[in-house]
Amino acid sequence: MITCRELYDFILGYQSGELAPSQRKEFDAHLAICPSCVNYLDSYRKTVALGKAAYTRTEEPASGQVPEELIQAILAARKKKARRLDGEGPFS
Numbered sequence: 001m002i003t004c005r006e007l008y009d010f011i012l013g014y015q016s017g018e019l020a021p022s023q024r025k026e027f028d029a030h031l032a033i034c035p036s037c038v039n040y041l042d043s044y045r046k047t048v049a050l051g052k053a054a055y056t057r058t059e060e061p062a063s064g065q066v067p068e069e070l071i072q073a074i075l076a077a078r079k080k081k082a083r084r085l086d087g088e089g090p091f092s
């Protein structure tokens with residue numbers, strides 16, 4: 001049985017399908033008994049997905065894949081930042 005630490009080392013290979021069948025078996029066996037590693041793998045996948053989404057946005061800004069709310073949130077954050085830099089905040 002592999003440890004949590006070993007599972008982390010295997011994740012990259014697991015994701016890209018490069019694990020040997022025996023390693024893959026150990027990996028799945030560990031996930032079956034370790035909820036915290038299931039959570040870790042889940043958040044790892046989400047992080048990878050987010051990274052890919054960010055990359056896609058940079059390459060194709062007009063792809064229409066970005067939710068309108070997110071664009072508005074980014075624009076609002078930029079405005080706030082710009083205002084602060086200009087010294088026109090409520091406390092100046």
Ligand SMILES: [Zn+2]
Nearest residue numbers: 003004034037
């Ligand atoms: Zn574990």
